[in-house]
């Protein structure tokens with residue numbers, strides 16, 4: 388399988404090169420050259436396949452022959468070593484819980500898959516890749532855990548000092564081995580800017596830097612699996628299906644649209660956002676006007692310029708009319724989000740954290756427009772990861788899950804940096 392750059396279709400690379408580079412040399416996102424629908428019979432029989440078999444069928448064409456079948460199957464088994472329960476919240480409303488992995492955020496799947504692909508590519512080489520990632524909280528923990536101990540990969544995580552939660556910070560800073568945490572005196576955008584600068588820096592070219600954000604195809608594509616798993620559970624109702632994704636960089640929802648392109652019968656997508664409403668505004672007036680991100684209680688979605696939106700446009704061949712038929716996007720304030728959390732808890736005794744609650748709101752709105760459908764929203768993090776919001780809003784005390792307990796007692800190790808020069812010096816060591 389070849390991948391082209393969305394900035395220039397003449398630039399083509401293999402799966403391996405796309406994973407190792409992250410972003411194309413012209414800064415475009417990579418996109419698969421061909422997308423083949425899966426056979427109808429597969430969807431008709433989907434309940435007879437295990438999650439691992441479904442995942443293999445979904446991703447195989449995107450890897451091609453660059454990873455042998457037995458290896459790819461092993462990677463998938465290791466990636467999916469936890470549950471993805473679909474929980475009924477109300478009549479016709481389900482929550483797909485993506486937080487049962489090691490760091491309790493949905494990014495675990497992409498991080499685990501990508502790290503194992505890189506390990507395979509480095510299997511008999513002495514070279515090292517450096518995975519460089521800026522995090523506002525969740526990505527860093529998932530990447531640290533997913534890449535821990537992986538051969539030939541050094542991980543460098545930049546996070547804004549004092550701006551991530553205690554649990555998130557411990558998930559980044561307590562693992563050791565091949566994981567280095569850099570505590571940046573600044574905000575998330577400063578971390579992001581330093582990472583971007585490093586990717587462009589000719590002096591660092593020989594260091595083989597790659598990214599582990601959803602711009603990387605090996606982090607983005609495995610997210611397709613979730614939508615297959617939900618369909619497998621909901622198919623028996625034989626109703627038109629609406630999916631609502633709490634969206635930040637739009638990687639998750641873009642993977643869902645890819646699943647639809649493979650033939651998965653999903654009728655409608657809702658991108659539910661917080662106050663960072665670039666896409667809802669775009670759908671309203673047709674003008675793409677990115678703004679600097681604003682801080683909200685669903686902070687993993689505080690993105691002003693969602694990087695995967697160009698991939699969604701490509702999936703629709705830039706046909707806005709068709710796109711708008713399949714896709715809605717709604718924005719919610721923190722007040723509305725808290726209201727939803729309380730409402731869900733009161734009516735269903737279900738604890739949703741802020742991202743899931745935003746997803747719930749978008750789903751409810753679309754169900755009003757399409758009342759004969761059923762739908763699910765993605766619950767992208769465990770409530771414990773946002774306990775500073777969840778406990779006071781719901782007036783409850785959360786139990787600490789064992790995944791989190793295991794990091795709480797560990798000692799934090801981080802290096803403080805203030806400037807790009809300090810980052811560069813560390814990377815050159």
Ligand SMILES: *Cc1c(COP(=O)(O)O)cnc(C)c1O
Pocket residue numbers: 492493494525526601633634635636637638639640687688742767768
């Ligand atoms: C990353 C993240 C999101 C947003 O996902 P995108 O793929 O960037 O749209 C939503 N919720 C949580 C908890 C996240 O960590």
